[in-house]
Amino acid sequence: MTDAALTASAAAAGAPQGIRAAVERRLKKRHAAERRFRAYGLIAIAVAIAFLGVLLTRIVVQGHGAFMANSMEMQVRLDPARIDATDIQGANYDLIIADQMVAKLGIADPTGDKGMEMKDLLSTDLGFQALDKLRADPKLMGSTLTLSAPLGADADLYFKGEMRRSTPEGERTLNDSQLDMLDQMKAAGMIQQHFNWGLFTRGDSTHPEQAGLLGAVVGSAMMLLVTALLAVPIGVLAAVYLEEFAPKNPLTTFIEVNINNLAAVPSIVYGLLGLAVFIHWMGLPRGSPLVGGLVLALMALPTVIIATRSSLKAVPPSIREAALGVGASRTQAVFGHVLPLAMPGVMTGAILALAHALGETAPLLMIGMIAFVQGSPDSFLSSASTLPTQIFIWENASERAFHPLTAAAIIVLLVFMIVMNAAAIVLRRAFERRW
Amino acid sequence: MVWIVFLGLLLFSFGTYVLARRKAVAGAKGSQGRPHSLAGYHGAYAALWSAVPALVLLFLLIAFGGRLETALLSADLPAAVQQMPVQNRELFINDVQAVARGDHPSDTVYEPALQQALKDKAAESARLSQIITWSGWALAGVLAVLGALLALPRIAPQFRARNRVEGWIGGLLVLCSTVAVLTTLGIVASLLYESLRFFSEISPVEFLFGTHWSPQIAMRADQVGSSGGFGAVPLFVGTFLVMIIAMLVAAPVGLFSAIYLSEYAGRFARAWVKPVLEILAGVPTVVYGFFAALTVGPAFRAFFNMIGQGLVGGPLDGLGMYLLGVQNQMALVAGVVMGIMLIPFVSSLSDDILNSVPQSLRDGSYAMGATKSETVKKVLLPAALPGIAAAMLLAVSRAIGETMIVTMAAGLQAKITANPLDTVTTVTVQIVTLLTGDQEFDSAKTLSAFGLGLTLFVVTLLLNIVALRIVQAYREQYD
Numbered sequence: 047m048t049d050a051a052l053t054a055s056a057a058a059a060g061a062p063q064g065i066r067a068a069v070e071r072r073l074k075k076r077h078a079a080e081r082r083f084r085a086y087g088l089i090a091i092a093v094a095i096a097f098l099g100v101l102l103t104r105i106v107v108q109g110h111g112a113f114m115a116n117s118m119e120m121q122v123r124l125d126p127a128r129i130d131a132t133d134i135q136g137a138n139y140d141l142i143i144a145d146q147m148v149a150k151l152g153i154a155d156p157t158g159d160k161g162m163e164m165k166d167l168l169s170t171d172l173g174f175q176a177l178d179k180l181r182a183d184p185k186l187m188g189s190t191l192t193l194s195a196p197l198g199a200d201a202d203l204y205f206k207g208e209m210r211r212s213t214p215e216g217e218r219t220l221n222d223s224q225l226d227m228l229d230q231m232k233a234a235g236m237i238q239q240h241f242n243w244g245l246f247t248r249g250d251s252t253h254p255e256q257a258g259l260l261g262a263v264v265g266s267a268m269m270l271l272v273t274a275l276l277a278v279p280i281g282v283l284a285a286v287y288l289e290e291f292a293p294k295n296p297l298t299t300f301i302e303v304n305i306n307n308l309a310a311v312p313s314i315v316y317g318l319l320g321l322a323v324f325i326h327w328m329g330l331p332r333g334s335p336l337v338g339g340l341v342l343a344l345m346a347l348p349t350v351i352i353a354t355r356s357s358l359k360a361v362p363p364s365i366r367e368a369a370l371g372v373g374a375s376r377t378q379a380v381f382g383h384v385l386p387l388a389m390p391g392v393m394t395g396a397i398l399a400l401a402h403a404l405g406e407t408a409p410l411l412m413i414g415m416i417a418f419v420q421g422s423p424d425s426f427l428s429s430a431s432t433l434p435t436q437i438f439i440w441e442n443a444s445e446r447a448f449h450p451l452t453a454a455a456i457i458v459l460l461v462f463m464i465v466m467n468a469a470a471i472v473l474r475r476a477f478e479r480r481w
Numbered sequence: 482m483v484w485i486v487f488l489g490l491l492l493f494s495f496g497t498y499v500l501a502r503r504k505a506v507a508g509a510k511g512s513q514g515r516p517h518s519l520a521g522y523h524g525a526y527a528a529l530w531s532a533v534p535a536l537v538l539l540f541l542l543i544a545f546g547g548r549l550e551t552a553l554l555s556a557d558l559p560a561a562v563q564q565m566p567v568q569n570r571e572l573f574i575n576d577v578q579a580v581a582r583g584d585h586p587s588d589t590v591y592e593p594a595l596q597q598a599l600k601d602k603a604a605e606s607a608r609l610s611q612i613i614t615w616s617g618w619a620l621a622g623v624l625a626v627l628g629a630l631l632a633l634p635r636i637a638p639q640f641r642a643r644n645r646v647e648g649w650i651g652g653l654l655v656l657c658s659t660v661a662v663l664t665t666l667g668i669v670a671s672l673l674y675e676s677l678r679f680f681s682e683i684s685p686v687e688f689l690f691g692t693h694w695s696p697q698i699a700m701r702a703d704q705v706g707s708s709g710g711f712g713a714v715p716l717f718v719g720t721f722l723v724m725i726i727a728m729l730v731a732a733p734v735g736l737f738s739a740i741y742l743s744e745y746a747g748r749f750a751r752a753w754v755k756p757v758l759e760i761l762a763g764v765p766t767v768v769y770g771f772f773a774a775l776t777v778g779p780a781f782r783a784f785f786n787m788i789g790q791g792l793v794g795g796p797l798d799g800l801g802m803y804l805l806g807v808q809n810q811m812a813l814v815a816g817v818v819m820g821i822m823l824i825p826f827v828s829s830l831s832d833d834i835l836n837s838v839p840q841s842l843r844d845g846s847y848a849m850g851a852t853k854s855e856t857v858k859k860v861l862l863p864a865a866l867p868g869i870a871a872a873m874l875l876a877v878s879r880a881i882g883e884t885m886i887v888t889m890a891a892g893l894q895a896k897i898t899a900n901p902l903d904t905v906t907t908v909t910v911q912i913v914t915l916l917t918g919d920q921e922f923d924s925a926k927t928l929s930a931f932g933l934g935l936t937l938f939v940v941t942l943l944l945n946i947v948a949l950r951i952v953q954a955y956r957e958q959y960d
Contacts, residue, residue, distance in 0.1 A: 314878075328548065434767045
């Protein structure tokens with residue numbers, strides 16, 4: 047741009063050699079600037095991709111362990127000397143089982159300390175199982191049961207290498223003698239490592255080794271069902287009205303502006319709306335999939351409307367005109383011809399909106415989906431947890447063993463989202479039509 | 482049970498559909514000339530009349546039946562209950578309903594007299610809800626039959642059934658498109674209503690300009706609505722600090738990636754990089770929160786502690802000591818992770834904006850001998866400036882409203898500071914903290930969350946309106 051001026055001034059100096067050198071110097075500088083600028087762009091993209099890489103790697107690294115579990119099978123004698131037959135609930139089953147384990151390993155335990163240490167290694171699930179069986183059939187007293195259960199959370203961490211012997215004893219939750227016992231159990235072949243099915247068959251629990259995602263997955267599915275049943279039909283019909291029927295007047299302009307603004311309202315505000323309207327005013331139950339689904343449906347609505355409108359716009363007017371030309375009414379033309387042709391785009395948009403809703407957390411915290419829920423919700427009105435809120439709850443848990451579980455829950459959530467997004471992409475590829 | 486009612490209604494209206502259809506077909510055979518509408522429209526007309534009014538009633542019953550019961554139940558409470566404070570009275574009614582449903586009531590201990598009242602009221606509640614439910618269902622049945630009886634006689638060859646049905650469809654369409662407006666109204670009304678209750682206890686001036694935020698303390702009985710607990714300035718400062726850090730990360734990275742993608746990248750790079758950035762956009766915020774709390778937080782802390790270790794004992798001993806005390810939860814962590822979250826948002830918006838700058842401007846610049854970067858810096862960016870400013874405003878609005886990352890990584894201490902290594906709290910964090918967990922709905926503490934929510938809503942709305950205006954004006958300029 048300034049080359050002309052430059053050349054002119056150099057020419058005035060009357061040295062052709064000088065001009066050339068000056069231009070080349072300047073050109074070099076400009077090209078260097080060009081390369082720098084290009085590098086900035088590349089660096090920016092590299093940074094963004096690196097962030098994504100670190101994020102995903104960290105989650106996989108933290109979470110993969112939770113997909114495997116260490117469990118054990120053991121013979122438990124329901125010792126009448128330690129269980130009061132008139133008060134079977136009063137006995138400390140965990141300790142009885144732990145003492146038997148210590149005896150089986152051949153460890154002398156005169157003070158009972160070893161038994162207490164062993165108790166911390168085993169899951170309380172063993173004790174519950176023993177109590178349940180005995181309560182169901184009191185005649186079992188004195189007999190020997192075969193029970194299998196996951197290992198306690200801390201012991202599990204040790205076998206997964208998350209807790210190392212090299213760490214100073216005071217900084218880990220298990221002491222040296224407990225680690226010795228674990229090594230003995232391992233050597234005796236009592237401990238098996240296997241895929242952690244419990245992650246998908248159990249509900250939430252305060253004990254990490256017994257905690258699973260079933261309740262959260264079911265809760266999320268129920269909530270998403272409510273969202274889909276509300277947001278998709280309402281969104282599609284609203285878009286059809288605005289795109290195909292609405293007269294151009296201030297009211298419809300207002301509605302359009304409104305929808306655009308709703309799409310940008312922070313999600314937590316929707317949570318406040320849900321709390322005030324659905325829970326406080328209408329009296330629907332707190333933390334239920336119904337209320338969660340309602341709130342998410344309101345959030346997903348603008349997205350569905352915008353996606354539907356753009357795919358309706360893409361259907362060429364000739365389709366409408368042809369339908370009207372052979373005598374169809376406007377309703378028939380739209381519902382019989384335009385909408386079916388726009389359907390792939392509509393479904394893609396709807397699935398993407400639902401995938402986004404699946405990961406939404408903040409509004410669910412507002413409407414009370416943060417309570418501890420054991421098992422899976424049995425109706426749309428009962429208290430439920432969902433995948434994202436479960437992640438939030440576990441992340442807040444103080445026990446170290448919940449961290450891999452949280453990451454595992456994130457992996458499950460991301461897998462669901464990837465499946466939904468992939469479905470949307472496949473749908474778009476399969477049915478996309480260019481006019 | 483309610484499903485059976487719905488199913489019955491569905492079956493009934495299907496029956497009316499069949500009947501009306503048959504009648505239309507029979508009528509068409511008997512008459513001269515073509516009937517006005519297809520038989521299916523006649524059927525649909527009758528089915529709509531038999532199903533819709535009853536359905537509306539059933540939904541009203543589900544949505545408001547509980548409130549009606551509570552209202553009736555509260556109408557004649559025993560004198561002892563009526564003298565209780567409002568909160569205890571509500572608790573009592575909740576317990577009554579829990580007992581009536583067979584759930585566990587709360588752990589409140591009632592005096593013997595009240596226990597008797599509780600039992601009586603529970604029986605009454607069970608009876609009331611039965612009456613409401615059954616009479617609602619009966620009324621729905623009557624409506625369904627009435628609708629069918631009204632519609633069926635009108636079926637005739639010359640009856641304009643199609644137009645009627647299309648009228649119903651048109652009504653449904655309008656109804657659906659007003660849901661969006663109703664949502665806005667709902668947001669505004671609920672925020673305003675609860676905020677007004679809050680501002681009747683705490684003056685708005687104190688809320689907006691006060692510098693002391695400690696709503697928890699105001700919970701104590703001797704300090705109800707005490708002065709000084711609800712000054713939100715520390716929250717605004719914290720929100721602003723986190724937002725600035727986020728934008729310092731997101732704006733350059735996002736903008737430069739957009740420039741590279743739209744001006745330099747080949748078809749292949751575009752096809753790969755854009756989806757990757759979209760993945761970054763699709764990651765749920767709770768995942769970013771987890772990443773911030775358990776990866777970025779500890780990493781930053783270790784980094785600053787290490788620097789502190791090096792500085793302690795040297796000339797910068799004070800700074801070293803400070804860095805040694807840095808915690809996991811700091812504004813910097815929340816801000817940086819939020820910035821990562823915003824990168825794809827900024828980049829895709831800027832990409833759109835850059836692409837909408839007419840090619841002729843680029844061509845003109847190249848023709849003058851300008852390099853690509855010179856074209857970008859001197860031609861494209863000035864031309865796209867309003868659009869990019871709008872994109873940044875939208876990103877700011879997102880950053881302000883983002884909740885999970887700050888909730889999990891920023892902390893809870895309300896203080897006025899510009900130090901990114903300090904723990905700060907934001908508006909959204911406080912809303913979450915104030916409203917999670919069980920609590921009554923009437924304390925100033927809970928209501929203050931709605932005051933914060935209203936502020937948040939107004940600010941983000943203004944940002945969005947301004948940004949959308951700018952984008953619109955900008956589009957028109959080049960279209």
